[in-house]
Amino acid sequence: MTSTPELQQYYASWESRIGYRFLLGGTRHFGYYAKSSSRPWPVGSALVKMEGQLFEALQCPRGSRVLDAGCGVGHVAMYMAKRGQYKVDCIDVVPRHVDWAKKNVRDAKMEDVIRVEKGDYHRLEGYKDGSFDGIYTMETLVHSTDPTNALKGFYRILKPGGRIALHEYHFHSMNTAPTDVKESAEKIIRHAAMPALARFTMADVLRRHLQKVGFQDVCIRDISSHIMPMLRLFYYLARIPYLIFKRRGMEHHFINTFVAVKCWQGREFWSYVQVTGRKATESDFDQGRTSSALVMVTGRDKDSAEESKHRVVKRRR
Numbered sequence: 380m381t382s383t384p385e386l387q388q389y390y391a392s393w394e395s396r397i398g399y400r401f402l403l404g405g406t407r408h409f410g411y412y413a414k415s416s417s418r419p420w421p422v423g424s425a426l427v428k429m430e431g432q433l434f435e436a437l438q439c440p441r442g443s444r445v446l447d448a449g450c451g452v453g454h455v456a457m458y459m460a461k462r463g464q465y466k467v468d469c470i471d472v473v474p475r476h477v478d479w480a481k482k483n484v485r486d487a488k489m490e491d492v493i494r495v496e497k498g499d500y501h502r503l504e505g506y507k508d509g510s511f512d513g514i515y516t517m518e519t520l521v522h523s524t525d526p527t528n529a530l531k532g533f534y535r536i537l538k539p540g541g542r543i544a545l546h547e548y549h550f551h552s553m554n555t556a557p558t559d560v561k562e563s564a565e566k567i568i569r570h571a572a573m574p575a576l577a578r579f580t581m582a583d584v585l586r587r588h589l590q591k592v593g594f595q596d597v598c599i600r601d602i603s604s605h606i607m608p609m610l611r612l613f614y615y616l617a618r619i620p621y622l623i624f625k626r627r628g629m630e631h632h633f634i635n636t637f638v639a640v641k642c643w644q645g646r647e648f649w650s651y652v653q654v655t656g657r658k659a660t661e662s663d664f665d666q667g668r669t670s671s672a673l674v675m676v677t678g679r680d681k682d683s684a685e686e687s688k689h690r691v692v693k694r695r696r
């Protein structure tokens with residue numbers, strides 16, 4: 380239930396390495412655009428705006444200690460540390476990303492506020508209970524082999540009242556999707572090492588995972604319409620190479636090219652969501668709101684969805 384060979388292989392491929400470096404400067408997340416925007420430029424400021432969205436969702440006070448789970452090359456952590464004056468612990472499971480993040484942090488002279496280590500977010504035993512004020516993920520939980528276990532770990536190492544913010548993708552129900560979309564989804568899950576996507580088939584699934592683990596005030600916001608200019612850009616860049624690779628039966632060797640084309644064509648069937656919540660506090664216990672939190676403590680597996688306030692903002696196009 381940790382890093383898999385498929386995951387390492389996916390990030391080791393030349394297609395991944397060159398694509399991310401030249402298109403996004405090593406950052407590995409979508410940009411955020413105004414809903415009315417159709418142009419993807421400038422890409423750099425859209426990436427920063429997405430980091431701003433995650434920062435605002437996290438709502439941690441200045442000076443908080445936060446965990447960046449799946450930090451990539453560390454750009455998100457650097458933004459968070461600067462904007463919130465946070466102390467950031469970064470972990471990533473791919474050694475090349477860890478080295479690159481360390482270098483970026485060193486070059487920015489931010490080693491006193493950002494610590495980068497190789498680590499797997501399924502294996503958080505090294506952190507004491509209640510170590511963090513906040514935890515965030517930027518487009519990484521789709522790679523999880525056991526999302527419930529990862530979220531349990533996050534819950535344990537958060538302080539009471541500590542905040543979580545996740546920017547992730549999920550598929551809508553696959554039952555109603557055309558065969559082509561289902562087959563593409565299966566290829567992406569397999570070749571881009573995204574096993575959790577097979578389970579995140581509804582907006583509700585991530586919310587239920589969080590509630591089961593004990594998070595309170597779970598909120599899901601669909602922000603898919605804000606990533607469309609970048610999704611369209613990737614599609615235009617990838618469509619000719621995709622046709623060539625397809626004709627030669629080599630699609631799965633160029634999985635990012637495949638993803639770019641299929642995710643644009645099948646955009647009605649998946650969403651980009653921002654998920655937030657907080658760890659229960661003493662006062663939640665007093666108000667009897669935390670039987671979901673007790674699941675963690677007692678090990679009972681009881682879903683208490685009705686005890687967490689939630690809101691699903693439907694996707695609007």
Ligand SMILES: C[S@@+](CC[C@H](N)C(=O)[O-])C[C@H]1O[C@@H](n2cnc3c(N)ncnc32)[C@H](O)[C@@H]1O
Binds near residue numbers: 451454471
């Ligand atoms: C799409 S990239 C996002 C990177 C970074 N958050 C960003 O926004 O630029 C996903 C990252 O999660 C990392 N990752 C995947 N599974 C992980 C795990 N189990 N533990 C820690 N990091 C993981 C990958 O190595 C990769 O760097």
